[in-house]
Amino acid sequence: MVNILCYDVNTSGRWAEILKEYQVNEVMEINKSEVNDDIVIVDLDTASEEFFDFVKKNHDTGIKFIVLERRPTLNTGKTVLKFGARAYGNSYMQSVHFISCVETVNSGYVWIYPEFTYEAIKELSGENVAQMDKLDFSQYSNLTEREIDIIKEIVNGLSNVQIAERLNISEKTVKVHLSHIFNKLHTSNRVELALKFH
Numbered sequence: 001m002v003n004i005l006c007y008d009v010n011t012s013g014r015w016a017e018i019l020k021e022y023q024v025n026e027v028m029e030i031n032k033s034e035v036n037d038d039i040v041i042v043d044l045d046t047a048s049e050e051f052f053d054f055v056k057k058n059h060d061t062g063i064k065f066i067v068l069e070r071r072p073t074l075n076t077g078k079t080v081l082k083f084g085a086r087a088y089g090n091s092y093m094q095s096v097h098f099i100s101c102v103e104t105v106n107s108g109y110v111w112i113y114p115e116f117t118y119e120a121i122k123e124l125s126g127e128n129v130a131q132m133d134k135l136d137f138s139q140y141s142n143l144t145e146r147e148i149d150i151i152k153e154i155v156n157g158l159s160n161v162q163i164a165e166r167l168n169i170s171e172k173t174v175k176v177h178l179s180h181i182f183n184k185l186h187t188s189n190r191v192e193l194a195l196k197f198h
Contacts, residue, residue, distance in 0.1 A: 015041060018095045019102060039105055043091050044069035044076070064105045068093075074119040077112060089113035096161060096171070110189045114159035117190045135197050142184050150177050155194045 044067055067080040068091035077088045086105045089097070090113060097113070104111035112120075135155065137148050146167075153163045160178070164171040187193045 014092075015098070018098050022102070039064045039066060039102060041066045041068065041102075044080070045091070066101060066105055066111075072113055072116065074116060077116045077120075081110070081112075087111040088116065094161075097159065100160065100175075112189070112191070114157055114162070117154070117157050117194065119157075120191050140185065143181070147177055147181050147184075150174060151181060151193065151197065154178075154190050155197055 040063055042065065064087075065085040066087040066089075067085040068089055069076065070091055072088060072090050080088050087101050087110065089101060089111070093101075093113065101111045135152060137143060137151075140148075143151070149167055150163055153166060158166065160171050160174045163174050167174075181193065182188060185193060185196060187196065
């Protein structure tokens with residue numbers, strides 16, 4: 001059973017309700033002796049400076065940090081990921097995204113909200129998102145047509161839910177395809193994947 005520590009008193013009740021399948025505990029303060037390979041979720045809007053000192057000192061110790069806030073931005077996202085957070089997004093995101101976030105982090109990957117992916121791609125590439133008809137998949141003959149369709153939507157910054165709706169498939173199917181895509185293209189997250197096509 002994965003143990004999740006929620007470092008916030010305002011939103012942790014909602015988080016605990018969404019994450020019923022996990023062992024969720026609310027905490028007002030945190031120290032390394034109480035945490036091992038746990039997932040720690042924090043609301044940036046109420047976090048203290050001490051918490052970020054803790055993240056900086058312990059991000060490589062097996063603790064998986066998820067940082068959320070009411071109005072996530074690209075600059076803040078880059079900062080918290082640099083400090084070692086494993087995920088960054090909106091503290092009031094839809095339940096399906098919240099569960100996806102926790103599952104992704106628990107699996108050892110990085111999770112970021114879709115808009116962050118879109119903004120990061122634009123900034124890192126120094127240009128607008130690539131036009132779909134100019135994407136070159138010729139060197140990736142191991143990709144299926146459906147996987148290529150999904151990559152195109154990732155490049156456009158769409159979430160799994162949005163991709164599922166657009167391609168008329170289930171979100172679970174999107175996740176399966178993404179897992180295959182990451183393995184085939186040796187990428188670990190959506191940003192790395194999208195940057196391959198800029």
